[in-house]
Amino acid sequence: MSPRASNTSAKKTYSYLGPEGTFTELALAQVAEAKGANHRSVAHVQEAIDDVISGRAFRAIIPVENSVEGGVSATADALAITENVRIYGEYLVPVTFDLVARPGTVLKDVRTVSTHPVAYAQTRAWLSANLSQHAHLPATSTAAAAAALLDNDFADAAVAAPTIVKHYGLKTLARNIGENKNAQTRFIQIGLAGPMPEPTGRDKTSVIVELPTDRPGALLEMLEQFAARGVNLSRIESRPIGDRLGRYRFNIDAQGHIADSAVSEALMGLHRFSPKVLFLGSYPRADKQKSVHEGNNSNVEFADAASWLKQLKAGK
Amino acid sequence: MSPRASNTSAKKTYSYLGPEGTFTELALAQVAEAKGANHRSVAHVQEAIDDVISGRAFRAIIPVENSVEGGVSATADALAITENVRIYGEYLVPVTFDLVARPGTVLKDVRTVSTHPVAYAQTRAWLSANLSQHAHLPATSTAAAAAALLDNDFADAAVAAPTIVKHYGLKTLARNIGENKNAQTRFIQIGLAGPMPEPTGRDKTSVIVELPTDRPGALLEMLEQFAARGVNLSRIESRPIGDRLGRYRFNIDAQGHIADSAVSEALMGLHRFSPKVLFLGSYPRADKQKSVHEGNNSNVEFADAASWLKQLKAGK
């Protein structure tokens, strides 16, 4: 067998925030091109990013936003200090929580509930009502909390994704105990910078923008870079830069693709305005909604304006 | 002894996010009027808020922002759904981390380090360099991680505030291991709505504002409510409303006091513009810097404009 054939047959690796049985695995299941590839479970977001940068993984699937708890700050902050990584797709996963325990445990026996703090926040109302005396043992993930039930007896039950019982010998004590029945988590597929997904008319562009220091109204000015080109934002989230209180960077999802003239001009505007702007990629929206640029900011209008300008410059 | 005398002599209670030995205790130590009062340690932010609402505590001290990890989302979200609570003061506490262990433990023996995830994020660089093989056991607070060292041997060391060794029989293995030597946490003092601190010229006003739905440019319009009155923002932080992805509320600290005309007009502007705006209070800035309203927006200018208007209306 030739090395070339060997290369061709080699499977690509997709890392994902594990362990097995977490919601991230459900996001990975939505990635068509990851079917039949290697799936590699990692312990935290930074490890997934490191896999991509080192080439150990072709791509990684990590959570980026949760409709209840907000931005997953570890992801936002890790991306902000990483060069050369891009987003290639986004995926929405409905978030439902079950209470699981070792076989033989019944609800009234539960004293200590282990789970990730985010999952705990989403189920605290149910737990307080049904287990008023329970204590919470934080875990690094819902799946880790469930798995640990089989390793030790620090906790009596775990809050985890319904699919967890497919992976571990646990039983479900209560279903769908989350407060918000419409909760979703948004995941992204990241990889090294490379050819971007083609524009589809239903796209999103993500950037991280720092504001000029000590300039009142800088946020307003930054937003006008989008508004002047009719580009709508679907998300804006502030994160502290971390060097001192009062300095923020903004994680922004704008409607449209870098191949759209309105978006590319807005990006250049940000680049001039901001001391640091990080482009994270253009990719199809998970909600499949159309990305419309307000006003007269279609590609055709941009092209018309450019040829008008060209004529003017030629003295016509 | 009359009941009245008894009432008068009864000490007020200040709840704080405990346990003893956390950074919140250092913030509480800055609250002059809490000297000699009862100090009540609570397990989480919601419990502190509940103490205030039920009257169990007169006031509570809770963390609100950390220069490294950003807004303490539990506080932001709890305040957003609470009526009738106000902020009465803010306090800055330098954040330095030590590594502590049971007496007899030496650095090279440490395999598992327990601490709160935020503290872990701030010390991971040092831990990775000096304890490359360590595992992290999350805890609900740095103090809880330290206290647990004396209860069980799940962890070998804890990352905690330097003062922790005053409360527990632990010894310090390494000092000041945090990445950011200027890190600070900002705490607030909350209480039931009542008379506000007097304006000092160095004040801050906090609000939580929801944006009108599905209106492109709504954030920009909201910011213009401040800009049109020359009011600068010292902090803006988005948090998901939680009913579905894509809906945000904004936690805002504006410079100035509700008694300042520029601020009160901006607040009324927000009230008209926003489907929901929550006033959290006006209180002196911890950094003691002057709160200047840009442009001609002093109280004197506002008063001049009001008497001019009055004259015009009187037909003069």
Place this chain on the structure above:
Amino acid sequence: MSPRASNTSAKKTYSYLGPEGTFTELALAQVAEAKGANHRSVAHVQEAIDDVISGRAFRAIIPVENSVEGGVSATADALAITENVRIYGEYLVPVTFDLVARPGTVLKDVRTVSTHPVAYAQTRAWLSANLSQHAHLPATSTAAAAAALLDNDFADAAVAAPTIVKHYGLKTLARNIGENKNAQTRFIQIGLAGPMPEPTGRDKTSVIVELPTDRPGALLEMLEQFAARGVNLSRIESRPIGDRLGRYRFNIDAQGHIADSAVSEALMGLHRFSPKVLFLGSYPRADKQKSVHEGNNSNVEFADAASWLKQLKAGK
């Protein structure tokens, strides 16, 4: 008869930009309260303003805007340097022009046409087509041009309002020769500052605003004083301040009445922002259209916001 009775029976005087037979007379005819009063024809706008200031006239009717030629700059500039004068009403007069001549003159005999430069601009197309060799003799008004035909033979014909033939022994050579068949002139009724017309929901407020010097974006900031309160402008016209090139004042008509909260707050905003703002009055719109304030800026919303603020300040 007592002086007092005499005073009571004395008729009020309405000055108007004359002479008799101009369009201003048609505007005066729309002023209900001027029926049966003294009508005093004056030679120029400043004289009309002087009549009002000196008390010689109770009110004066002067042109302020012409849909073809723009602002009547003499009026705009005279008002800008006058204190204590207010606008009490506005009136729209359709502008149609006829060519008139001495009896016996026929069209082909006309060599020289006299009229006011504004009227000439509006009829030049017809005159060029029908009297290709004509010369233009400028006059101070269309009526003066017509009257002069009977005094001397410098001109053979005049362009004037159709009603001119009621005042002078002239005949009409051609009707409705203006280029723009929808042309209108807008007139205002001015008087000394005093009680304003009551708000009708269909009102207009006029101001003259200077911009702060040498501040890029000052015009934008000024417009935001209106926008932040949802007040729409129906007219904005720049005029040079006159001390040097590059300095402008803006004559602005905003929708709404000073009794509307949105308008009064915007006025106070202008007063703080601008080095000089002149209030010219609130009065019913001639076009009878409703003056809607954009967004949530009704009086009810303003009152709600004010009582909300009052409660907050009371510590509730």
Place this chain on the structure above:
Amino acid sequence: MSPRASNTSAKKTYSYLGPEGTFTELALAQVAEAKGANHRSVAHVQEAIDDVISGRAFRAIIPVENSVEGGVSATADALAITENVRIYGEYLVPVTFDLVARPGTVLKDVRTVSTHPVAYAQTRAWLSANLSQHAHLPATSTAAAAAALLDNDFADAAVAAPTIVKHYGLKTLARNIGENKNAQTRFIQIGLAGPMPEPTGRDKTSVIVELPTDRPGALLEMLEQFAARGVNLSRIESRPIGDRLGRYRFNIDAQGHIADSAVSEALMGLHRFSPKVLFLGSYPRADKQKSVHEGNNSNVEFADAASWLKQLKAGK
């Protein structure tokens, strides 16, 4: 001599708003390339524009702005309806007025003063003080008023430029009688569209922009097209479009040259935003002041942003 050689040697013609002896002639004297060319005096602004369009003149010099009286509306309106004409330069002329009369006339004999209405407005204060009983006879220009003194005796004196006595047998009765001693008139040189003056760093770009109909805040949006690219305006003047009251076009002078990236992007933004935008040219400023684009909007910053974008699009 061949016709071709003849053509080559033929002098170019510069039309100017005459007659001889007006301020426009002083502007023409500032045009270096017009030295030794044919100078053609025309009767009104439209004739000058027609000369340029028909090719009768290579260029024309016309007044565009007067620091006392504002925009010369005939010029603004004529340019607004003309295609294919460009501004090639601007010139500032100090405006001083003298009172001139036929030899033998003394001041106290003067009953009727003839002059252009603009000049009359600027000298009315002096005339009222020194000739309290005088009448005003309007003329099409100051020079025409002066020339007519020798043709007929309708007027006894004329207000005109000091140089008028070089052209006509008149004598000066009083010097520098204008109210504003710093008055200036700004003139422009127009020609058919062709190669533009090179950028000098001290340039100006003129456009005429219509606003989208019935869109509150359209003026603000238009101004943001400049602001988002840091382009300052040195002049904005509204003129009625003329089809009905309430519709305006804006004559704008922006700092910078179409060859400056900030200006060209702003122009394209206007082209998309506005139903009609007319480019009048980029040319050196008469006041020789530097045209700075606010913020980070230099050509270098634009080029950096463009190459950054190019790299991003290439997937790097």
